[in-house]
Amino acid sequence: MIKIIVVDDSEGFRSNVCNAVKSNHPDITIVGEAASGAELFDLLQSATADIVLLDIRLPDMTGIEIARRLKKEYPALKILAVSADNSSQTIEEMLLIGIEGFVSKFESDPETVVEAVRTIINGAEYFGRDISDIIRRIYVSIKKTTRVTSEFTEQEKRVIELCHEGMSGKQIAGALFISLRTVDNHKNHIFRKLGIKSTRELVRYAMQKGIIKMG
Numbered sequence: 001m002i003k004i005i006v007v008d009d010s011e012g013f014r015s016n017v018c019n020a021v022k023s024n025h026p027d028i029t030i031v032g033e034a035a036s037g038a039e040l041f042d043l044l045q046s047a048t049a050d051i052v053l054l055d056i057r058l059p060d061m062t063g064i065e066i067a068r069r070l071k072k073e074y075p076a077l078k079i080l081a082v083s084a085d086n087s088s089q090t091i092e093e094m095l096l097i098g099i100e101g102f103v104s105k106f107e108s109d110p111e112t113v114v115e116a117v118r119t120i121i122n123g124a125e126y127f128g129r130d131i132s133d134i135i136r137r138i139y140v141s142i143k144k145t146t147r148v149t150s151e152f153t154e155q156e157k158r159v160i161e162l163c164h165e166g167m168s169g170k171q172i173a174g175a176l177f178i179s180l181r182t183v184d185n186h187k188n189h190i191f192r193k194l195g196i197k198s199t200r201e202l203v204r205y206a207m208q209k210g211i212i213k214m215g
Helices: 011-024 037-043 063-073 088-097 110-121 134-144 154-164 169-176 180-193 199-208
Strands: 002-007 028-034 051-054 078-083 101-104
Touching: 002 011, 002 037, 002 110, 011 028, 011 110, 028 037, 037 063, 051 063, 051 110, 063 078, 063 088, 078 110, 088 101, 101 110, 154 169, 154 180, 169 180
Parallel strands: 002 028, 002 051, 051 078, 078 101
Antiparallel strands: none
């Protein structure tokens, strides 16, 4: 059973997520809701969770402050930021803290949030539409500069193209008739060839190089 705490000062958002989980995902349970940082840390005194859905803008402290404290006091607790604040500065700070995922409220619905939760619980990272065109932009940038396309296999190039189209890992697996594990392996190989170890590093690299601008 995956245990979630939803932290958001919008009662409507919390309700939407909770209703979607209760209606469609019996293996996931909401163990608590909080409208502020103080409520979250009070809740953690008695509740045990696997992952926190964390808004960035809260009435008493920022999501950045909360994430930093969570990583220090509850290092096993995974963090998925779900926020309308998707500025470059905010995302980079959250990446440096070490959150496991970030989705924008402008692009997400409850089912997307659930997909992100499952991805993170299974040991991967989740940033928006499976990092959509970020990999593609880095690939194109490198293609124009120091590295040649022959460095990537045909299958890896196809994975890059499908990421660019906004496909999730599951959708890519279906399109290429391969397993999700194989898709993840291809992404890991792509990361290594780019000199990057994780999606977090990929997003940070893309922002620092000016390949993408978020917010």
